[in-house]
Amino acid sequence: LPAIEGDFYHLGDEALKDSDRALQLEVRAFLEKEVKPLVNQYWLKAEFPFELIPKIATLNICGLTYKGYGCAGKSNLMEGILAMEMARVDTSMSTFFGVQSGLSMGSIYLLGSEAQKQEWLPDMQQFKKIGAFGLTEPEVGSGAAGGLGTTAKRQGDKWLLNGQKKWIGNATFADVTIIWAKDLDDHQVKGFLVRKGAPGFTVEKIMDKMALRIVQNGLITLTNCEVDEADRLQNANSFKDTAKVLQMTRAGVAWQAVGCARGAYEAALAYTQKRKQFGRPIASFQLIQNHLVEMLSNLTAMQTLCFRLSQLQDQGMLTDEHASLAKVFCSMRTRDIVSRAREVMGGNGILLEHDVARFVADAEAIYSYEGTKEINTLIVGRAITGFSAFV
Numbered sequence: 600l601p602a603i604e605g606d607f608y609h610l611g612d613e614a615l616k617d618s619d620r621a622l623q624l625e626v627r628a629f630l631e632k633e634v635k636p637l638v639n640q641y642w643l644k645a646e647f648p649f650e651l652i653p654k655i656a657t658l659n660i661c662g663l664t665y666k667g668y669g670c671a672g673k674s675n676l677m678e679g680i681l682a683m684e685m686a687r688v689d690t691s692m693s694t695f696f697g698v699q700s701g702l703s704m705g706s707i708y709l710l711g712s713e714a715q716k717q718e719w720l721p722d723m724q725q726f727k728k729i730g731a732f733g734l735t736e737p738e739v740g741s742g743a744a745g746g747l748g749t750t751a752k753r754q755g756d757k758w759l760l761n762g763q764k765k766w767i768g769n770a771t772f773a774d775v776t777i778i779w780a781k782d783l784d785d786h787q788v789k790g791f792l793v794r795k796g797a798p799g800f801t802v803e804k805i806m807d808k809m810a811l812r813i814v815q816n817g818l819i820t821l822t823n824c825e826v827d828e829a830d831r832l833q834n835a836n837s838f839k840d841t842a843k844v845l846q847m848t849r850a851g852v853a854w855q856a857v858g859c860a861r862g863a864y865e866a867a868l869a870y871t872q873k874r875k876q877f878g879r880p881i882a883s884f885q886l887i888q889n890h891l892v893e894m895l896s897n898l899t900a901m902q903t904l905c906f907r908l909s910q911l912q913d914q915g916m917l918t919d920e921h922a923s924l925a926k927v928f929c930s931m932r933t934r935d936i937v938s939r940a941r942e943v944m945g946g947n948g949i950l951l952e953h954d955v956a957r958f959v960a961d962a963e964a965i966y967s968y969e970g971t972k973e974i975n976t977l978i979v980g981r982a983i984t985g986f987s988a989f990v
């Protein structure tokens with residue numbers, strides 16, 4: 600199979616089976632042809648390119664690691680590599696995909712009953728149904744583990760949900776939103792499959808974001824929102840269960856950071872090889888080469904770390920600390936890489952048409968979602984010192 604440009608330092612292509620490598624190339628070609636030409640205009644308008652959804656469905660990569668329900672049952676490594684491929688072209692589209700395939704389908708796959716899996720997963724795998732995942736609230740972000748304000752009260756065969764959820768990706772058009780709420784009786788966090796149009800469920804689009812502008816984030820209000828007991832995630836009994844989903848998706852976000860950094864690095868490298876100053880390509884200047892090599896060395900370290908992370912995941916050995924460490928490291932390094940990419944492009948670096956400006960902005964969202972730098976740092980800090988810095 601042909602090498603992928605820029606993969607020379609990837610240090611692991613040989614670990615992919617030929618069929619997986621072929622899938623990587625297919626996804627990359629799709630993204631280059633179908634997604635790349637659209638993203639800057641949609642990013643600017645802060646709108647979602649709905650016309651891409653049926654096309655993405657044909658790739659058959661949603662819920663890639665799950666077994667059954669139409670999912671391909673492939674490795675976590677393969678899933679990570681595809682997350683990187685998506686973010687390399689557009690981090691928003693990769694986030695849309697991660698919310699659908701990871702956070703939403705993952706909650707149902709890991710914590711749903713057999714009937715819930717049968718009802719939702721095959722259609723979500725085909726993008727016939729779209730999912731969202733509502734954990735964060737206007738007043739509760741990092742402290743979600745103990746502090747959720749959204750409540751659930753059981754009344755016979757129904758539950759009444761009350762509260763608000765902020766930042767919920769895909770929420771403005773999702774067919775099902777997984778709402779995490781505290782049971783007023785046993786005070787444990789439970790998950791609910793809230794269907795589009797449920798009484799007492801409203802969504803307002805969050806406007807004027809400066810990052811991931813294609814992702815449609817919603818502010819959800821639940822006012823005595825009625826949900827059947829049959830739509831409670833049957834195996835989600837406390838926040839520890841919610842955390843199982845987050846561990847899996849946090850590993851995916853680390854790969855997403857690699858993709859964002861890689862997209863910016865590749866654009867910067869190509870630009871510096873073409874752009875001439877003082878009669879020579881700027882890539883020939885030592886100081887520019889220093890930037891490029893620093894970017895590549897960080898990128899290589901990130902890729903290698905994520906590679907190992909996915910291997911651990913495939914062996915069933917991934918811990919919260921592994922995922923947090925990778926998320927912290929990769930999101931920090933990505934900020935550095937995208938900023939150097941912008942720098943070597945001079946003024947053109949702030950123009951959307953050169954793509955890097957979008958990566959610079961989107962890196963800020965990666966830095967903060969799925970656990971901020973501080974929260975993921977404190978998870979690792981607690982493990983290595985034996986002292987919890989959380990209250």
Ligand code: FAD
Pocket residue numbers: 698732733734735738739740741742765766767768810811814816964967968969970971972973974988989
């Ligand atoms: P806060 O928790 O208010 O934190 C503010 C600052 O304080 C941060 O720097 C934080 O690290 C720091 N801080 C907090 N506690 C401590 C501490 N103990 N020690 C040191 N520092 C601390 N959520 C969902 O549920 N579903 C989604 O689909 C979703 N999508 C998102 C998409 C985007 C684009 C964004 C920006 C966010 C999304 N989120 C989503 C929410 C995201 O997970 C939260 O933004 C994130 O967890 C941080 O919460 P917060 O924004 O409320 O910040």
